[in-house]
Amino acid sequence: MSFLKRAVLYCFRQRLKTAILFLVLTLIAAFLLTSLAIRDGVRKSTAQVQTAIGGKIELNLDTEGHMGGGEQNQWGTAYYYTGDLITQDIVDAIKKVDGVVDYNSEGTGSYYGAGVDFKYLPAAFDLSYTPYGESSSYTATLSSEKCAHFQRGEYKLVDGRHIQPEDSHTCLISKELADYNHLSVGDQIQMYSLDAEDITSFEIVGIFDGTKGTEGNALTVDEIPANCGYIDYATLFELFQDKIDGYDQLTIFVEDPVNIQNVYDRIAALPELKDKTLKLDINTETYDVVSSPLESLEKLIHTTILFISLVGVAVLTLLLTIWIRGRKREIGILLSIGKNKANILFQIFTETLAVTILSFTSSIPLSYLTAEKAGTFFLSKAAAANAGFHVEVQASYLAPFYLIGILLIAISVLASSWTVVCQKPNDILMKMD
């Protein structure tokens, strides 16, 4: 009788053991497949996040040692930056650098405006320096969409559109301020700037949400986030023609964050930037905020996969060891009728292999179900930013999965039966009688 037939007989006659082995292996296999699917889901969404966010390079004013000697005015001593500004020439040069996909400038507090025909949400103190009441601060920007608050997902546009580079006399205001003044997209508002000593009109092109309420213990109106909005740079330049002739900050967006260093080097080498008092830095903040939870999740899954594999092999070896102890007599008999060690090992391996293949196969549909469930669970936990998070068992890892599984099972079989099979047949048989 061949070892194959013996193996088949064993599997069918020892149904309980076969069933236990089947269940254990199916569970382990389904766990592993699910983990693999999650890992790939995480990888894919990390890649998506990488391309969605891209990398960022910051160009800033190097204020150190370029703040002048100070100037007396009615408020005290004022220091003004005396170094280079980021001129349109520089921006145009950077725009053309290979790998740069976009840019933005975000001048927080570049413009202070008092509401001529609208009111700010009130703060604790009323500091009305202007004939039109208090002033709140505005961020001047080329593309409001690329401003930090919107990038981090704190602010969301709820109506209208974002400010774009070619805009002039446009603004974004918060939903709370809009509601407070019954304003909506398309309305014109007028603001008075103390610095420019001028009234300017702006069109509300968009309304954003996310400023988190009007309450709090703000001392001045501009400490209430809802009072602070965005305006385009063109208007700022128009208002301060003689004072401002460049941006004080520029964010450069790079398509592929992996190669960000190359792009950085190319920008740094631009003749337009030579000997300018400007600082160029790689900014990975937003990228890290979004992708680090995904990376740690991937690490966790790797550990899980390793852990399940080890536990799987351990459980299997333990189970087989116990069972093989109970099969000592059978092994002794087989040795006494002249079956060699390899023949007996092959039998045990075939038995386990047959059950393994069956379990692996039935674990595939099972893992499809669990992967889907796990996907929704992790999506809710990991908040994988704007990128989609999709978990799916792929056909591509079935072949290596089977191969590695079979290898591990061979190891388990060998580890559990080696000591018994290698005993002298006499020792096995003598101890039985």
Place this chain on the structure above:
Amino acid sequence: MCIIKVCNVTYSYDGTRTVLRNISAEFEAGNMYAILGPSGCGKTTLLSLLGGLDSPTQGQVIFQGEDIMKQGLAYHRKRHVSFIFQSYNLIDYMTPAENVALTSSLPPLPVLESLGLTKEEAKRNVKKLSGGQQQRVAIARSLACDAKVILADEPTGNLDEDTASSIITILKSCAHEKKKCVIVVTHSNDLAKQADVILRLKKGELKPI
């Protein structure tokens, strides 16, 4: 004609406790041998050496003129000898027919039927057979494999007198009709008397009676 013999065989467990001391004996086909001796004198040890379950510390076991070590013990067990144990040693997840088929590709039913098992019994699980029936299955397995030497270690130890003598009768016919060399270890003098040659193992020496 001598088919299997031991030449100056010494055996000691762990290299210290000598069980068999310089034993030589020849066994012929067509004969049934009975080996008698007090408990612990080394009868089972001698059988396991003859059957290639172990190798002697000194000396040789010769089968048809060739040292059994030459082709390997597993080969010797597979081709030349077969065992019958006191505890039957059948594989418990197989039927009698399947147990017999372990050693032979011939149909197992005729052998089992010739030993008195019914067709139904031949397809039952071996655990559901009586001791005598199980021992018959073990004998059938020995006969089916075509080995020339049958080594039986107290084959009737667990059986009642009547069954025991019927088993001995079967073994005897194996020797006489099938021209096998049957070596039986037993404690029973009555059964030993049915053998063609009776040997006594005592204090490590083997002597004919």
